[in-house]
Amino acid sequence: MKADPIGVATGSYYIDGDHACAEGAIAAGCRFLAGYPITPSTEVAERVAERFPKVGGMFIQMEDELASMAAVVGASWTGTKSMTVTSGPGFSLMMENLGLGAMMETPCVVVNVQRGGPSTGLPTLTGQADMMQARWGSHGDYEIIALSPNSPQECFDLTITAFNLSEQWRVPVLFMMDECVGHMTEKVVIPEPDEIEVLPRKYYQGDKESYRPFKFNGAADLAPMIKAGDGYFIHITGLTHDERGYPIINAEAQGKNVSHLVDKIRNNVEKISIFEEDCIDDADVVVVSYGISSRVALKAVEDARAKGIKVGTLRLVTVWPFPEGRIQQLAGKVKSFVVPEINMGQIVLEVERAAKGKAKAILVPHAGGWVHDPDDILAAIEEGAA
Amino acid sequence: MSETEQEFTETLTIPPPEEDLHHPMEQYLRMERLPHIWCSTCGIGTIITAFISGLQKSELDREKVAVVSGIGCSGRAAGYLRLDSFHSTHGRAIPFATGLALGNPDLKVAVISGDGDLVAIGGNHLIHAARRNINMTIVCINNFNYAMTGGQAGPTTPLEANASTAPYGCYEFPFNLPYLAESSGAVYVARWTALHIRRLTNAIAEALLKPGFSFIEVICPCTTLYARRNRLGDGLDLMRFYHDNAIIRHGADTREVDIGFQDRIIVGKFIDKEKPTFLEKRDQYLKSKLGEQFIPYKGPNDGH
């Protein structure tokens, strides 16, 4: 399906990542946003608050992030594409009902413009230290999809991808920006509506009696949804449930329910994963990065090549699910991976796990507040090539 | 003893319904999920029958009524009702319901949940939804404790009542829920007990038909925990207590309806006033500011 023209502000703009993200959401057909102000993500909500009344959308500023996330899950069950936006402590508060969204297999998008933590940390300065929280933040076992844009243009494009993925996989999709990308102003081109591919929700059509809101087969053909108010009298719960949505409190039901939540993503990593590679073929060292760090790393890669080091890059566009298989393949060929990230070591652990000792994984940490010095990344590349 | 009465000394068995005869509420219940989890002489089931009767009485299209619960014994309500029903997280029934109510303005959303769920962990959501006058009906089942987790003290536990985390009695001041709801902005506020089923039924029908945020507190026996810990007998004894100690006072000043331990319970319809709902206010206001540019929200947008 093509984007509804009413939400697409076709043109060429000079805007920051937060604003581009808001435009991406509106273009994707999002018409419900519940949020609570927090730096550095507030601009997304502000732009939506201004634009929604003119495109038939519903914006509500809730009393906190617990409420925001709960409202988004509720709104999504009315059939409206829904999102929320937050940073830092707000992301922590969303974890409870992010789990609800995962358990209820509810499509929605959660934008986290990352800042430095823990706690109130660095409200106005960058960080990438919520990457593991994105994966594991709510209690219990589930899988999630997370994307990490590295430019305002991607904040537009990938927000649309995030909505499409959430509909396709019936899962909350986390849009893991960082303060740098959020506040970076660059040229953003918003294409014509008929150039924007939007995935509509898959609805059930059939008799009401045989409708099942869930299908626990861990496969890509997920149960189609219906909307509240359609007369199906659905029951949807955060408790462990069966395919009818009815609570069942025992180990067998848990096995079926949770395996499905995990398998529908794990069995389809290839279909979901998006990453970009460059100069991989003859590389001794591969720099694995995401978000703003992938742009800082380019300078280090350039310098390393100038020094004759065979270095390639792998940029994670979807960080979760992690492209374990690809890293495993590369691990047989390259000497080492260099992982610069604005945290004290998160995604590097995934790289290390996937490499299974066949290649080194070298972390270039940064505690947050600013981006890496490219020379630090260069030093790690040199170490990895040695 | 009259002659007629003498005939009644032998009891008769009540016949079971013939096969095609059903309990009139069965079509509103998820029969495949019964029996429900509630204890013998718990009042929650009675409140569910009142909800169903109230819904019938309101004559709302049941396909356009959704119910949301949080977590707790009371929070299990949604799971038994054959309506679109959602069982959210502890305390978040109201924001979840806000998403439904705003996401599809044609829906009437009812929240049925417990005192702990709605007023402790969910208290902030309660007052804000009331302030905004979101179109929803709250049925707050007040059994004076956190029953599901074993009878701990909560925001409504009366002073001196015993609870598992107040083993020497409760020394925290409780909330007066009608006062809280009214001062937060609710347009309809009532309190009944599980014994006042007809009046409760009427209140539920009225509240469901009332545009905006309506709040009904229902005092409900928790036999297994609250009654037992406080040596109050069983649910029937509590019903008898309500009978003897409930005072109907419509229009009472909500500041004066607080509840003490085994004290009188003032019940009635306290507030019923008019105020634009969140959506009415929003649409009218934005229209006045944006004129033709304003496009009201119409619900799901992908052609379904």
Added chain:
Amino acid sequence: MSYWRVPLDIQEIEIPHGDLHIIVERCKGCGFCEEYCPKDVLEMSTDFNRKGYHYPNILKQGACVNCNLCEMICPEFAIFCLEGEPRHPDPGEVIQGGENREG
């Protein structure tokens, strides 16, 4: 319905009559129905159902007026009453009446 004297038009008065039904195995023996039936129609059995609860029996045959209170107050959806053939009251019955105990 209670009068201080036998009404002259007693033959025209029709007392609604209810046909009671119970799903015995659903009953959890709370006694709400017995306690609050305005006509004292019900009495808890001495027998147990399979769950081990006493369930209500009819004590006063024909006295049920189909007020549905038992149906409404039952927390288990176990008892219900449908409209039966109305009947004419006995003179003795109308002046005694029953107290409505729903508060």
